[in-house]
Amino acid sequence: xxxxxxxxxxxxxxxxxxxxxxxxxxxxxxxxxxxxxxxxxxxxxxxxxxxxxxxxxxxxxxxxxxxxxxxxxxxxxxxxxxxxxxxxxxxxxxxxxxxxxxxxxxxxxxxxxxxxxxxxxxxxxxxxxxxxxxxxxxxxxxxxxxxxxxxxxxxxxxxxxxxxxxxxxxxxxxxxx
Numbered sequence: 001x002x003x004x005x006x007x008x009x010x011x012x013x014x015x016x017x018x019x020x021x022x023x024x025x026x027x028x029x030x031x032x033x034x035x036x037x038x039x040x041x042x043x044x045x046x047x048x049x050x051x052x053x054x055x056x057x058x059x060x061x062x063x064x065x066x067x068x069x070x071x072x073x074x075x076x077x078x079x080x081x082x083x084x085x086x087x088x089x090x091x092x093x094x095x096x097x098x099x100x101x102x103x104x105x106x107x108x109x110x111x112x113x114x115x116x117x118x119x120x121x122x123x124x125x126x127x128x129x130x131x132x133x134x135x136x137x138x139x140x141x142x143x144x145x146x147x148x149x150x151x152x153x154x155x156x157x158x159x160x161x162x163x164x165x166x167x168x169x170x171x172x173x174x175x176x177x
Contacts, residue, residue, distance in 0.1 A: 041135065045134055049123070052124040054088050055090070087120050088120035089119040096116050097116070098170065099169050100116065137172070
């Protein structure tokens with residue numbers, strides 16, 4: 001199993017600001033809606049699982065995320081509270097989530113190695129993974145497009161610097177044949 005970078009433990013111990021969860025949820029929902037509008041094939045690729053509720057438990061992050069694709073909603077939930085109702089769950093470290101999302105690591109390999117664990121409706125998780133693979137998302141580019149000029153260039157440079165320093169994969173990886 002590959003040693004992956006993790007978020008600094010200090011981030012997990014800091015109490016979030018009072019309105020952090022609702023603000024994060026609004027920002028993530030807007031971001032998800034932008035991606036869904038730009039890449040509508042993601043939702044159609046999910047088929048009947050577009051109605052599923054996916055719990056994304058990024059173990060080294062302070063919040064749980066609940067994604068509802070059809071509603072185009074992504075909400076943040078307190079880690080110490082009861083888990084929100086969900087149909088399927090994916091759990092693991094941020095580095096593994098980002099590696100899968102950006103195509104640097106095969107999702108199946110991450111699941112079989114135990115770096116990502118799934119629960120609930122495994123067919124829904126498989127449909128989500130396939131939809132994300134087909135979409136070839138690049139979070140840095142999506143955020144850069146959202147920010148516009150001149151912030152887009154700074155964001156790309158900052159993302160590259162953070163990726164180099166942290167080891168996190170923050171943009172799409174080109175796979176050589």
